Amino acid sequence: MDIDQIYRAESRRVLATLIRQVGDFDVAEEAMHEAFVAAVEQWPAQGVPDNPRAWLVSTGRFKAIDVLRRRSKHDVSIEDVEGLAESIADPSATEEREGVEDDRLRLVFTCCHPALAAEAQVALTLREVCGLTTEEIARAFVVPAPTVAQRIVRAKSKIRDARIPYEVPGRGELADRLDSVLRVIYLVFNEGYLASSGESLTRRDLCAEAIRLARLLVELLPEPDVLGLLALMLLHDSRRAARTSPGGELVLLTEQDRSLWDRAQIADAVRLVEAALATRAFGPYTIQAAIAAVHAEAPTAEATDWAEIVALYDVLLGFGANPVVELNRAVAVAMRDGAEKGLAAIDAILARGELAEYHLAHAARGDMHRRLGHASQAADAYRKALELTRQAPERRFLERRLAEL
Amino acid sequence: MRYLCLIYLDEKQMGAMPEGEVNALNARHLELNEQLLRGGQFVEAEALQPAADTSCVRVRNGKVTLTDGPYMETKEMVAGFYLIEARDLNEAISVAAKLPSAPLGTVEVRPCRDLTVDGVARRASSKPR
Numbered sequence: 402m403d404i405d406q407i408y409r410a411e412s413r414r415v416l417a418t419l420i421r422q423v424g425d426f427d428v429a430e431e432a433m434h435e436a437f438v439a440a441v442e443q444w445p446a447q448g449v450p451d452n453p454r455a456w457l458v459s460t461g462r463f464k465a466i467d468v469l470r471r472r473s474k475h476d477v478s479i480e481d482v483e484g485l486a487e488s489i490a491d492p493s494a495t496e497e498r499e500g501v502e503d504d505r506l507r508l509v510f511t512c513c514h515p516a517l518a519a520e521a522q523v524a525l526t527l528r529e530v531c532g533l534t535t536e537e538i539a540r541a542f543v544v545p546a547p548t549v550a551q552r553i554v555r556a557k558s559k560i561r562d563a564r565i566p567y568e569v570p571g572r573g574e575l576a577d578r579l580d581s582v583l584r585v586i587y588l589v590f591n592e593g594y595l596a597s598s599g600e601s602l603t604r605r606d607l608c609a610e611a612i613r614l615a616r617l618l619v620e621l622l623p624e625p626d627v628l629g630l631l632a633l634m635l636l637h638d639s640r641r642a643a644r645t646s647p648g649g650e651l652v653l654l655t656e657q658d659r660s661l662w663d664r665a666q667i668a669d670a671v672r673l674v675e676a677a678l679a680t681r682a683f684g685p686y687t688i689q690a691a692i693a694a695v696h697a698e699a700p701t702a703e704a705t706d707w708a709e710i711v712a713l714y715d716v717l718l719g720f721g722a723n724p725v726v727e728l729n730r731a732v733a734v735a736m737r738d739g740a741e742k743g744l745a746a747i748d749a750i751l752a753r754g755e756l757a758e759y760h761l762a763h764a765a766r767g768d769m770h771r772r773l774g775h776a777s778q779a780a781d782a783y784r785k786a787l788e789l790t791r792q793a794p795e796r797r798f799l800e801r802r803l804a805e806l
Numbered sequence: 807m808r809y810l811c812l813i814y815l816d817e818k819q820m821g822a823m824p825e826g827e828v829n830a831l832n833a834r835h836l837e838l839n840e841q842l843l844r845g846g847q848f849v850e851a852e853a854l855q856p857a858a859d860t861s862c863v864r865v866r867n868g869k870v871t872l873t874d875g876p877y878m879e880t881k882e883m884v885a886g887f888y889l890i891e892a893r894d895l896n897e898a899i900s901v902a903a904k905l906p907s908a909p910l911g912t913v914e915v916r917p918c919r920d921l922t923v924d925g926v927a928r929r930a931s932s933k934p935r
Contacts, residue, residue: 514895516895516899562917562919563895563915563917564807564893564894564895564917565894565895565896566893566894566895566896568896570896574896
């Protein structure tokens with residue numbers, strides 16, 4: 402077995418456990434890396450230990466003591482290094498109390514703690530839970546690397562100074578805290594899927610990381626909406642190949658070549674949606690997944706069960722008013738009852754002013770006018786949408802629509 | 807670990823509150839204080855006079871200058887504080903969420919720090935524990 406492979410498989414688990422035992426993100430990270438360095442030096446000669454993870458954790462623990470001793474020489478805030486060293490060296494007491502398997506879950510909940518800024522939660526989760534480098538995160542979110550580094554440093558300082566505990570929240574807080582985790586995962590996915598700016602339409606790596614995170618969460622904490630979120634992302638992702646033309650142009654759902662959809666992935670997702678729905682304790686992600694599943698299972702756009710989709714949007718709105726959801730419902734209404742009804746619904750939403758700056762609202766409005774043969778109103782709406790989007794493929798799509806009028 | 811919970815309230819809104827409600831709110835605060843004291847989480851708490859009664863003191867080049875009014879004029883002003891003892895931020899947040907004023911405004915939770923002098927970290931308070 403080669404060490405690179407072990408690093409990929411084990412480094413996050415080892416880190417998650419070391420953070421609990423050492424009580425500090427930075428010390429744990431340094432110790433984890435030193436443990437792997439020791440493995441590279443020792444394993445080729447001595448052979449890979451029976452339980453590499455246990456070896457890495459215990460070696461990491463002693464490396465952490467070294468790190469703390471070194472740091473205490475010029476950091477007065479580290480008091481009683483020897484006492485600390487003793488408690489780190491013998492973790493048996495805490496080990497019995499707390500399951501090691503929960504460490505990864507502790508890490509997820511700590512990185513997504515609502516006391517941290519939203520963008521810091523995302524950066525910290527990608528860094529610590531997924532093991533992405535600061536540069537990779539910066540590239541994915543199109544922000545300068547020092548900005549990402551600073552967000553991570555600040556978040557770690559807050560975890561330490563405000564004493565954000567390394568724990569899985571209790572039953573009472575679990576639902577709220579899980580929302581925060583799911584939001585972070587979906588944000589990562591959407592950044593990969595919708596790419597708020599830049600040339601390429603999807604940034605596949607981020608989607609893959611988000612799906613991997615959700616799978617981990619399903620394994621550790623199979624709450625209904627965790628299944629729902631995983632299903633939702635799998636369904637979106639199953640259409641990836643059909644979403645862009647060979648030339649990199651955006652293809653709308655109704656116009657996609659459905660033979661390009663990943664049927665095996667859709668089947669996986671549908672099973673997850675059904676399991677989540679069966680609990681009757683599902684949340685908004687499950688409903689969104691159910692909507693995506695209706696699309697995924699329809700042979701053509703016309704043959705889609707639009708009445709079912711409108712009904713599901715109504716259920717979704719029951720979880721809380723949301724103008725973007727209303728917009729999507731209006732588009733489904735147009736498919737069910739005709740473009741005139743859809744246009745009226747979109748105009749009613751825009752009249753409230755909430756989506757006035759949302760490019761997709763104007764693009765949808767343009768589509769309704771186009772379908773009704775109102776060329777000049779359609780052109781006005783498409784132009785308004787163009788003013789509001791910076792994303793290159795979406796701009797080209799709108800320009801094409803304009804030219805076709 | 808100690809946390810300072812600063813209670814921010816809209817003074818105008820509070821001024822318009824019927825006397826009976828103010829009375830009930832204050833009684834709930836005193837009741838909670840007893841509860842926190844029994845649970846070992848209470849260090850200190852005070853309710854503050856209106857922001858208009860504030861004076862700001864500055865010393866520059868040895869000279870004291872005074873200005874009338876709060877340091878920052880905002881809609882919601884500090885109306886009171888709790889100094890609490892909590893295991894970690896989650897416990898501090900759960901205490902902050904219990905404050906009877908929390909539904910009326912915002913509670914800012916600030917972790918306290920030690921003062922380091924000559925390499926020794928010392929609690930800022932001189933009060934014996």
